[in-house]
Every structure is written in C-alpha cells, then in structure tokens.
Amino acid sequence: MLIAHITDLHIRPLGKPAYRVSETNALTERALDVVAALRPQPDALVITGDLTDCGLAEEYGLLANLLERIEVPVLLLPGNHDRRETLTTGLTLGPHAVLDDGFVQFSADLGDVRLIGLDTLLPGQSAGALCDKRLGFLEKALAGANCKPVVIFMHHPPFDCGIIHMDRIRLLEGADGFREIVARYPNVERILCGHHHRPITTRFAGTIAQIAPSVTHQVTLDLAPEGPATFHMEPPAYYLHSYRAGTGLVSHMAYVERYPGPYPFVLDADYPGAHA
Ligand SMILES: [Fe+2]
Ligand SMILES: [Fe+2]
Structure with a gap:
C-alpha cells in the first residue's frame, strides 16, 4: 500500500504569489504532475491542509482544476489558511470524507491500513484545535480499526519542534487529550502533519510523529530562542509512505x-x- 502525501499548497488567485514571492500555483501544479507520473501509482493522495492561502472560492476553483490530473482517490484536510464552507463547496470531497458537525475529516481503509484524517482548523486562528467532537471522532475511528495499523493525518503538529514562531501556532487546544488517546492505541503507526513547511520527526505518545515539507515555500530552519517568522525557497518535497x-x-x-x-x-x- 502506497500513499503520496503532499501539503501546504497555499493556492492564490491568478497573478498573486503568496507573500508576494512564492509562486504557489505553479509549484503545486509541478508537484501534482510529479504525483500523476509516479510509477507505481499510489493508492491514494493525501493533502494535509493549507490547500489555499486565503480560503477564497477562486482559490478552490483553481485547485479543483489542478487536481483533475490525479486519477487516484484524493483525501483532503483543511489547514488554518482554509475556510471550511468554501472548501466543501469548491472541491469534490472523496467518498471517504466524513462531514460530521461540519468538520472535514476522513476515515478510510486502504488495504491493511486505516487512514484517519482530523480537522484541526480553528476559524480565525493560526493555531490548531481538536474539540471534544473531533477527539470523539478519533476515538471511534481508532476503536473501529480493530487493532489494524492506523495512520493519522492532521494539519497542525501536536508537538514542539524548536522553531519558536511555529510552536506558538501548533495544535494547542485538545493536544493533551489527543496525546492521551493515541497513547492507548499501540497500533497507531504514524501521525503525519503539515503546517510547519519543513521535514521534522519526533517520538510522540508511543508512536512516530512526522511533518511533511511543503510543495511550495519552506519555513526557515531557525532554532534561536527568538527569531522572525521567515521562509526560504528551498527545494519543495513530498512523502511517499509505503x-x-x-x-x-x-x-x-x-x-x-x-x-x-x-x-x-x-x-x-x-x-x-x-x-567479489
Ligand atoms: Fe502552510
Ligand atoms: Fe498552516
């Protein structure tokens, strides 16, 4: 079972680079072309949020066109740059999407693995949250996995990484509850996130938590105690999880x-x- 995992596309209206520098639409198109050309093709493409930069209908329309080249199931999550209402009306969500209480989440069994997608969006905020309803969805999806391997996807990472301005906007509300639930399920193979625009890995609640780099711009690797929030145009990258x-x-x-x-x-x- 093979999953292509891209994140943080930050699609903008035509002619408007993100932060006046990052040509996110062209960079996303290039990444999606690479995914479409993969051999073997993945069983699914997961996109862990910040699909657009401002959650505008025009941005989702442009992304919908770009996604037409992808022939495998696409599982989507929102990030802090998205708006649930325009996302759900502007994009076609796959059959795995679960829209309980308006949250954009998923639970999908692919081969021997259960993929669980959590919506960590807190409208109007850069930091993420998992309220009781979303934690309840996680608990139910984990219990329903019947001990089969589980991979959890979410936009906001639940751990500190040392890049101080990103740690301030990670998953905050509900992070302790999330940790407590994950710790009870040793079959959680991995927690896969976006948001930080860098490849970062750590141990978390008895499993491995991992952040994917962006397919557009990357957050500057700055581990100083206080530093400005900046980005670099480092090489865009993605993950293939096998x-x-x-x-x-x-x-x-x-x-x-x-x-x-x-x-x-x-x-x-x-x-x-x-x-020899
Ligand atoms: Fe982002
Ligand atoms: Fe984000």
Whole structure:
C-alpha cells in the first residue's frame, strides 16, 4: 500500500504569489504532475491542509482544476489558511470524507491500513484545535480499526519542534487529550502533519510523529530562542509512505524538482568489493 502525501499548497488567485514571492500555483501544479507520473501509482493522495492561502472560492476553483490530473482517490484536510464552507463547496470531497458537525475529516481503509484524517482548523486562528467532537471522532475511528495499523493525518503538529514562531501556532487546544488517546492505541503507526513547511520527526505518545515539507515555500530552519517568522525557497518535497505487512510504514521524502540522473553505479577497480 502506497500513499503520496503532499501539503501546504497555499493556492492564490491568478497573478498573486503568496507573500508576494512564492509562486504557489505553479509549484503545486509541478508537484501534482510529479504525483500523476509516479510509477507505481499510489493508492491514494493525501493533502494535509493549507490547500489555499486565503480560503477564497477562486482559490478552490483553481485547485479543483489542478487536481483533475490525479486519477487516484484524493483525501483532503483543511489547514488554518482554509475556510471550511468554501472548501466543501469548491472541491469534490472523496467518498471517504466524513462531514460530521461540519468538520472535514476522513476515515478510510486502504488495504491493511486505516487512514484517519482530523480537522484541526480553528476559524480565525493560526493555531490548531481538536474539540471534544473531533477527539470523539478519533476515538471511534481508532476503536473501529480493530487493532489494524492506523495512520493519522492532521494539519497542525501536536508537538514542539524548536522553531519558536511555529510552536506558538501548533495544535494547542485538545493536544493533551489527543496525546492521551493515541497513547492507548499501540497500533497507531504514524501521525503525519503539515503546517510547519519543513521535514521534522519526533517520538510522540508511543508512536512516530512526522511533518511533511511543503510543495511550495519552506519555513526557515531557525532554532534561536527568538527569531522572525521567515521562509526560504528551498527545494519543495513530498512523502511517499509505503506499508508492507511485517515491515510497517516506511516513509521516503522525495524532491519535486528533477535533478540529473539516473546514473548506473559503475564500480571503480579501487573499490574494496569490486572483485567479489
Ligand atoms: Fe502552510
Ligand atoms: Fe498552516
């Protein structure tokens, strides 16, 4: 089972780069072209929020057009830059979407794995939240997995990473409750997030929590105690998560941009194993 995972597209109206610099529409199109060309094709594409930069109907319309090239199921979550109402009217949500109480979430069984998507959007705020209703959805989806491997997707990471301005806007409300629930389910293979625009990994509640880089701009790697919130145009990247029974979930980060190669490994005669 193979999942392509991209995040933080920040689609803008035509002619308006995000923050006046990041050509997010072109960068997203390039990433989606790469996903569409993957061989083998993934079983699903998951996009963990900040689908648009401002949640405008025009932005979702542009994204809907870009997504037409994707032929596998697309599972979507909102981020703090999205608006639920325009998202749900502007995009076609897949059959796995669960819109209980207006939240945009999903629970999908793909092969041997259950994928759970949590809506961490708190309208008007940059930080994320999981209220009792959303935690209840998580609890129910975990209990219903009957011990099969689970991967949880959400926009806001539930842990501190040391980039201070991002830690201030991570999952705050409901983070303790989320940790307590996850800790009770050892079959949670991974927690996969967006929002921080960097590849970051840590141990969390007995499992592994991981943030995917953005397919557009990246947050500056600045671990100083106080630093300005800035971004760099570092190489956009995405994840391919592969699940195999007996091995578990293995995550490969891949760059969107093409680089020279592939080249064969032509062994030099000086190599210690050249004559084996
Ligand atoms: Fe973002
Ligand atoms: Fe975000």
